[in-house]
Amino acid sequence: MSDNSTMGLLMMSNPVFECYAFYSSILILKMIMMSFLTVLQRFRKKIFISPEDTSISKRGGEVKYDDPDIERVRRAHLNDLENIPIFLITGLLLVACKPPEMIANNMFRIYTFVRIMHTIVYVFTLPQPTRAILFIAGVIINIIMIIYIIFSMHNF
Amino acid sequence: MSDNSTMGLLMMSNPVFECYAFYSSILILKMIMMSFLTVLQRFRKKIFISPEDTSISKRGGEVKYDDPDIERVRRAHLNDLENIPIFLITGLLLVACKPPEMIANNMFRIYTFVRIMHTIVYVFTLPQPTRAILFIAGVIINIIMIIYIIFSMHNF
Amino acid sequence: MSDNSTMGLLMMSNPVFECYAFYSSILILKMIMMSFLTVLQRFRKKIFISPEDTSISKRGGEVKYDDPDIERVRRAHLNDLENIPIFLITGLLLVACKPPEMIANNMFRIYTFVRIMHTIVYVFTLPQPTRAILFIAGVIINIIMIIYIIFSMHNF
Numbered sequence: 001m002s003d004n005s006t007m008g009l010l011m012m013s014n015p016v017f018e019c020y021a022f023y024s025s026i027l028i029l030k031m032i033m034m035s036f037l038t039v040l041q042r043f044r045k046k047i048f049i050s051p052e053d054t055s056i057s058k059r060g061g062e063v064k065y066d067d068p069d070i071e072r073v074r075r076a077h078l079n080d081l082e083n084i085p086i087f088l089i090t091g092l093l094l095v096a097c098k099p100p101e102m103i104a105n106n107m108f109r110i111y112t113f114v115r116i117m118h119t120i121v122y123v124f125t126l127p128q129p130t131r132a133i134l135f136i137a138g139v140i141i142n143i144i145m146i147i148y149i150i151f152s153m154h155n156f
Numbered sequence: 157m158s159d160n161s162t163m164g165l166l167m168m169s170n171p172v173f174e175c176y177a178f179y180s181s182i183l184i185l186k187m188i189m190m191s192f193l194t195v196l197q198r199f200r201k202k203i204f205i206s207p208e209d210t211s212i213s214k215r216g217g218e219v220k221y222d223d224p225d226i227e228r229v230r231r232a233h234l235n236d237l238e239n240i241p242i243f244l245i246t247g248l249l250l251v252a253c254k255p256p257e258m259i260a261n262n263m264f265r266i267y268t269f270v271r272i273m274h275t276i277v278y279v280f281t282l283p284q285p286t287r288a289i290l291f292i293a294g295v296i297i298n299i300i301m302i303i304y305i306i307f308s309m310h311n312f
Numbered sequence: 313m314s315d316n317s318t319m320g321l322l323m324m325s326n327p328v329f330e331c332y333a334f335y336s337s338i339l340i341l342k343m344i345m346m347s348f349l350t351v352l353q354r355f356r357k358k359i360f361i362s363p364e365d366t367s368i369s370k371r372g373g374e375v376k377y378d379d380p381d382i383e384r385v386r387r388a389h390l391n392d393l394e395n396i397p398i399f400l401i402t403g404l405l406l407v408a409c410k411p412p413e414m415i416a417n418n419m420f421r422i423y424t425f426v427r428i429m430h431t432i433v434y435v436f437t438l439p440q441p442t443r444a445i446l447f448i449a450g451v452i453i454n455i456i457m458i459i460y461i462i463f464s465m466h467n468f
Contacts, residue, residue, distance in 0.1 A: 008164035008166065008320035008322070009167060010167075010320065011320055011321060011322075011408055012409060012465065012466075018465055018466070021405045021409075021465070022465060024405060025402075025461050028398045028401065028402055029458055031394070032398070032455065035395075036451075049387060050434075050437075052437055052438075052440050055440050056441055075205060075206065082187070082190075082191060083191075085241045085397045085398065085401070086184045086187055086188070086241065086244075089180060089241070089245075090184055093180060096166060096167055096177065097177075098168075122206075126208075127208055128208050128209055131208075132212060135191075139188055139192075143185070146181045146184060149181050150178065150181050153174055153178060154174070164322065164323055165323060166320070166322050228362070237393060238343070238347060238389065238393060241397045242340045242343055242344070245336060245340065246337075249333045252322060252324055252333065253324060254324075278362075281363075281364055283364055284365055287364075288365075291347075295344055295347065295348075299341070302340060305333060305337050306337050309324065309334060310324075
């Protein structure tokens with residue numbers, strides 16, 4: 001990255017992009033794991049979401065939408081859906097703004113840590129306000145990144 | 157951007173990308189606000205989604221999934237989730253297609269306006285078909301952008 | 313793309329990016345179609361999600377949240393939301409890693425095919441484990457892409 005003025009920033013040779021790509025990968029894997037966690041809970045409890053699914057489990061099963069353990073995992077997953085995809089876009093825009101490497105990398109790191117903790121606290125039902133604090137921490141990081149993006153623009 | 161043939165388009169020096177980044181930021185902030193609006197409604201009504209959350213509110217609270225005001229905000233949020241992240245990806249692809257600046261910028265502007273209005277109309281329960289028209293307007297913009305992307309390809 | 317070392321990969325002149333943009337467009341159109349499929353089912357059954365919506369249908373309508381046909385389409389849509397946006401980000405990161413063209417393009421193709429089939433199987437209630445296999449196939453492709461991204465990094 002000797003000459004940023006003529007080169008793109010969205011490439012692996014840019015260390016900030018590489019860091020972004022790494023933590024994005026971790027967050028995406030984390031979200032994929034939520035699907036498997038739901039499936040795991042469904043098989044453990046033999047409670048499924050569609051009638052045809054009960055045939056998969058050898059020991060039968062029923063369709064229910066109010067099992068507290070399954071709904072808890074699904075809520076944690078929905079919270080990820082509400083937060084992580086927009087963070088991933090925000091991160092990409094931030095990289096394009098050529099932010100200070102240290103600050104950007106730490107934002108990606110802390111956000112990833114906070115979201116993983118959020119899921120753990122949610123799924124294992126740790127007492128509030130732990131989950132609320134983790135949720136707000138993630139949101140604040142995302143908002144700071146957006147403010148940085150908007151203020152680094154020339155034409156707005 | 158004197159010589160586009162050897163430079164990337166996904167950079168802030170490209171005014172179309174800068175415009176995309178600006179309206180993406182606004183849309184992401186708007187989605188983040190939906191989370192806070194839900195939390196606000198929950199505290200106002202003292203109705204929470206997980207049993208452990210009732211301890212946050214000093215005046216107690218209960219777990220319910222059918223409060224009409226809270227579910228209304230959540231439906232508006234879900235509608236955002238179904239539309240905005242895929243629009244953000246579509247916008248990025250459009251920028252990479254080097255579209256006419258005026259047209260692309262206005263698409264980003266109008267889409268952002270339409271989605272903000274959609275939420276306002278949804279949350280304040282304005283009479284239909286206002287919300288339906290706003291929803292369809294957003295979808296049509298997204299479809300036009302995708303058609304532009306596909307037709308600007310050389311190998312397909 | 314004669315000289316990749318000084319040029320960006322996220323541009324239409326890169327055939328892998330063009331292929332990514334094409335299949336991303338198809339997947340986004342597919343997701344948009346889920347919204348219309350839900351609306352279609354709602355009008356056919358005259359069952360709506362918000363009280364003010366019943367005024368759109370000339371023959372009246374009611375608010376219900378447990379119609380099996382509508383909830384089936386919504387579950388298929390939610391499954392898309394849980395999988396496709398993160399795949400689209402993964403694909404973008406993969407393109408930035410300069411993967412072998414043939415492998416990357418086939419990943420995009422197979423994933424798109426698998427997700428379209430997933431929706432068809434879900435909506436028409438084909439017997440399990442068809443849907444489970446299609447779901448897992450999509451997830452495995454996404455995981456392989458992430459592993460490729462992480463292993464092509466230099467600093468991690």
